[in-house]
Amino acid sequence: MSQETGLGNESLFFLQGSVEHFGNGVHMLQLFSNICIIETAEGVVLFDVGLELNGPRIIDEVRAITDKPVKYIIYGHGHADHAFGTQAILMDSETRGHPRPVILAHENVGKRFDRYQRMLPYHEHINRIQFGIPENIPSFSSTYTYPDETYRDTTSFNLGGTTFELRHAMGETDDATWMWIPELKTVCVSDLWVWSCPNVGNPFKVQRYALGWAESLEAVAALSPELMLPGHGAAIAGAEEIKDGCLTVARALRFLDHQVVSMLNNGKWPEEILRSFEWPEEFARNKYLAPIYGHPYFVVQGILRLYHGWFDGNASHLFPSSTAEIAREIVGLIGDSDKVLARSRALAEDGRAQLALHLVDLVLDSGAAPHDEALEMKARLLESLANSEDSFIARNIFTSSSSWPARGG
Numbered sequence: 036m037s038q039e040t041g042l043g044n045e046s047l048f049f050l051q052g053s054v055e056h057f058g059n060g061v062h063m064l065q066l067f068s069n070i071c072i073i074e075t076a077e078g079v080v081l082f083d084v085g086l087e088l089n090g091p092r093i094i095d096e097v098r099a100i101t102d103k104p105v106k107y108i109i110y111g112h113g114h115a116d117h118a119f120g121t122q123a124i125l126m127d128s129e130t131r132g133h134p135r136p137v138i139l140a141h142e143n144v145g146k147r148f149d150r151y152q153r154m155l156p157y158h159e160h161i162n163r164i165q166f167g168i169p170e171n172i173p174s175f176s177s178t179y180t181y182p183d184e185t186y187r188d189t190t191s192f193n194l195g196g197t198t199f200e201l202r203h204a205m206g207e208t209d210d211a212t213w214m215w216i217p218e219l220k221t222v223c224v225s226d227l228w229v230w231s232c233p234n235v236g237n238p239f240k241v242q243r244y245a246l247g248w249a250e251s252l253e254a255v256a257a258l259s260p261e262l263m264l265p266g267h268g269a270a271i272a273g274a275e276e277i278k279d280g281c282l283t284v285a286r287a288l289r290f291l292d293h294q295v296v297s298m299l300n301n302g303k304w305p306e307e308i309l310r311s312f313e314w315p316e317e318f319a320r321n322k323y324l325a326p327i328y329g330h331p332y333f334v335v336q337g338i339l340r341l342y343h344g345w346f347d348g349n350a351s352h353l354f355p356s357s358t359a360e361i362a363r364e365i366v367g368l369i370g371d372s373d374k375v376l377a378r379s380r381a382l383a384e385d386g387r388a389q390l391a392l393h394l395v396d397l398v399l400d401s402g403a404a405p406h407d408e409a410l411e412m413k414a415r416l417l418e419s420l421a422n423s424e425d426s427f428i429a430r431n432i433f434t435s436s437s438s439w440p441a442r443g444g
């Protein structure tokens with residue numbers, strides 16, 4: 036995700052970006068996600084190949100640059116927007132009588148693909164919400180092209196006199212690869228860089244890794260690259276800027292990790308940690324850490340999930356009564372759901388939309404009439420939260436939830 040793209044939901048997957056040429060055979064096609072095209076004397080290396088629907092466009096752009104065969108396709112990780120444009124590229128090779136490219140990735144990519152196929156309806160559902168994808172468009176990939184070769188920690192190859200060093204990272208995913216090309220002082224980092232506060236602790240997704248993410252950005256900085264091609268958004272040129280960016284983001288992630296660990300060691304429970312962690316001005320104002328996709332609160336959630344179980348410290352919540360039962364008791368005691376809605380309205384007028392939402396939920400969850408009014412109030416409250424929210428993911432959750440049915444008991 037990129038500040039530059041200013042993504043709206045409808046057009047999200049259909050961005051018609053362009054190819055940027057950096058010299059020395061290095062090109063980057065910037066669509067929803069980026070596709071790195073590296074041309075050597077003996078053929079082409081593609082690092083990340085976008086969404087399934089991006090495949091034909093990738094081939095058009097590669098063929099506008101060179102007739103040489105595509106020799107390697109490298110998946111920076113196995114997400115739907117990075118490892119699925121493969122079929123069109125394989126078809127192009129076949130049509131041209133070129134040898135089939137070698138598909139290279141970290142060993143966990145195959146396991147991810149297995150999981151995606153096992154849980155396809157679930158992934159369709161959560162991605163539709165996360166990215167705000169309209170119902171008439173498929174929200175997840177159905178065609179999986181597994182890697183031909185995998186590696187565990189590092190691997191490298193040489194093509195046409197250029198060295199490609201692949202290194203594994205635990206960052207946004209457990210199957211991430213970043214690629215260093217020493218002769219060109221260029222690094223392709225996939226989603227280790229997304230022009231946002233890192234998306235650790237995504238509300239929908241499996242575990243992500245703040246410390247591993249920090250370590251890999253530090254390793255990138257240590258090589259002093261002069262060009263960094265990220266997974267989303269514009270490339271960064273200049274050794275100083277790249278170093279500053281990578282080390283700033285790494286420092287922020289380490290800072291959050293350290294706080295969570297310290298507070299857990301001091302006997303704090305998740306709610307207190309989530310309400311009291313610090314996100315200093317130097318990070319809040321930093322251009323590399325804008326909470327436009329990921330969010331520091333999500334990062335803390337992700338770190339908690341890595342180190343902590345699900346128990347929140349309150350024994351009442353170990354085997355809780357249902358939300359509906361609790362709401363019925365409370366609204367029953369108040370005796371009048373209109374009173375609850377009136378208070379909710381007053382809170383909203385006072386700029387406390389979040390607290391107002393909890394009161395509306397009490398009415399909805401209790402099943403008390405008038406439901407329509409409460410539903411309408413909830414939709415308005417969520418809309419106002421969405422309008423003031425910077426995080427694309429949070430905004431989409433607020434927006435899509437306003438049309439969800441009321442939660443029932």
Ligand SMILES: [Zn+2]
Nearest residue numbers: 068116226266
């Ligand atoms: Zn991505």
